[in-house]
Amino acid sequence: MPILALYRLATIALTPLARPLLAIRARQGKEDPARLNERLGFASLPRPAGRLVWLHGASLGESLSLLPLIDRFIQRGVEVLVTSGTVTSARLLAARLPAGAFHQFLPLDAPRFVERFLDHWRPDLALFAESELWPNIVASIHKRRAPLVLVNARISTASAERWRRAPGVGASLFGKIDLCLAQDPENAARFLGLGAPRARVAGNLKFDVPPPPIEAAQLAGFKGAIGARPVFAAVSTHPGEEAFILDAHQEMARQMPALLTVIAPRHPERGAEIAGLARSRGLNAVQRSAGAQPQRDAQIYVADTVGELGLIFRSAEVVFMGRSLAPGGGHNPIEAAKLGCAILHGPSVEDFADVYAELNAAKGAARVSDAPGLARAALYLLSQPARTRKMGRAGAEAVERLGGASQEIMTAIEPYLAQLAAARQ
Structure with missing residues (x-):
């Protein structure tokens, strides 16, 4: 029996376990307890009348990359359904989606849930970000003759090689994509090799995402609490990296006693853990989630809340991007660069290699190898304001x-939009 048929049978057999699994994940903070039914395909909102475009991004980064497209669709008078699969992405999208767009959680990839979801929403066009392809969802979209377009498409060499080991599976899945709009020629070639019927290069959507917004009064209050202190920020950090950051802080503070270091972990629920690690070193650490402000006596400020990187990027002169000192692949530095931050990163940035290559070549970012190197680079930039501003401008x-x-992307999908408009008329 073909592998995809076995997958479908397995998801049908496991359907009764969905509710208990979701309940466990909700207790772990990985699901929204009030919206678990959405994961089972039940809609919590009515379908709007008229044309509906469905955009999906797996998690936070992919979802935010869709914002420029969402704005363009709304300007065209098209209603927009946005789905994602993580609690963090849902919270941030709730704050940043414009009128005319609304969010639902993606249903689990079991036929009953997928059909229920599609029966209600009946999307006219589906756009999925990067390489988020669930077999049952793809098959159901294809069966309903709704065009499926992959935008900002990318797939790693290793992932493509795994798909090639099962050529029938890859061709069956990727062959159902109407159009693949890739970030670069290499990714376009990989999708074609996996069976996508059409692929072309459209560029990286993440460069078009506007900087995260912030209220002027909130920014003024935050900067007022900091005062004239130098600020170094480490954002989207992962376990193991905070020790490097604290080492660097203690090294820098010997020469710059007023230094404030802001740590914004990728997963905010780790805030108490990070604050405890700092206190174990004799540092005064406070948490934003507890309502603390970065007052004069705070040495480490743990920004353990969601959706406030815009505040951090507008307040810090120098920013270290996490998941890069330890093996991990790096995190997206584009928002920090757009807001004029001087960016430092570790050697592990393969997930955003092209972005960091451009920033490094423009001298808008610099690589460090370890905690002492991070301390030296950050200390140099904090003591050279003109050099830091020049570096920030270069990155922007x-x-x-x-x-x-x-x-x-809008140009590439214009034929689909024209066809939808004609069909509605």
Whole structure:
């Protein structure tokens, strides 16, 4: 029996376990307890009348990359359904989605849940970000003759090689994609090799995402609490990296006693753990989730809340991007660059290699190898304000030059939109 048929049978057999599994995940903070039914395909909102485009991003980064497209669809008078699979992405999208767009959680990939979801929403066009492809969902979209377009598409060499080991499976799945709009020629070639019927390069949507917004009064209050202190921020950090950050802080503080170091972990629920680690070293650490402000006596400020990186990037002169000192692949530095931060990163940035290569070449970012190197680089930049501002401008200009993917994508899917408009008339 073909592998995809076995997968379908397995998901049908496991369907009764969905509710208990979701309940466990909700207790772990991985699901929204009030919206578990959405994961079973039950809609919590009515379907709007008229044309509906469905955009899906797996988690936070992929979801935010869709914002430029969402704005363009709304300007065209099209209603937009946005789905994602994580609690963090749902919270952030709730704050950043414009009028005319709304969020639902993606249903689990079991036929009963998928059919229930599609019966209600009846999307006219589906756009999925990067390489988020669930076999039952893809098959159901294809069966209903709704075009499926992969946008900002990318797939690693290792992932592509795994798909090639099962050529029938890959061809069956990727062959159902109507159009693949890849980030670069290499990714376009990989999708074609896996069976996608059409692929072209449209660029990286993440360069078009606007900087995260922040209220002026909130920013003024935050900066007022900091005062004239130098600020170093480490954002999207992962377990193991905070020890490096604290080592660097203690090294820098010997020469810069007023230094404030802000740590914004990728997973905010780790805030208490990080604050405890800092206190075990004799450092005064406070948590934003507890309502604390970065007052003069705070040495480590743990920004353990969701959706406030815009506040951090606008307040810090120098920013270290996490998941890069320890093996991990790095995190997206584009928002920090757009807001003029001087960016430091470790050697492990393969998930965003092209972005960091552009920033490094423009001298808008610099690589460090360890905690002493991070301390030296950050201390140098904090003591050289003119050099730091120049580095920040270089990074902002580099990401501005690389924008334009949202317009390329809209141009590529114009035939689909025209067909939908004609069908509605």
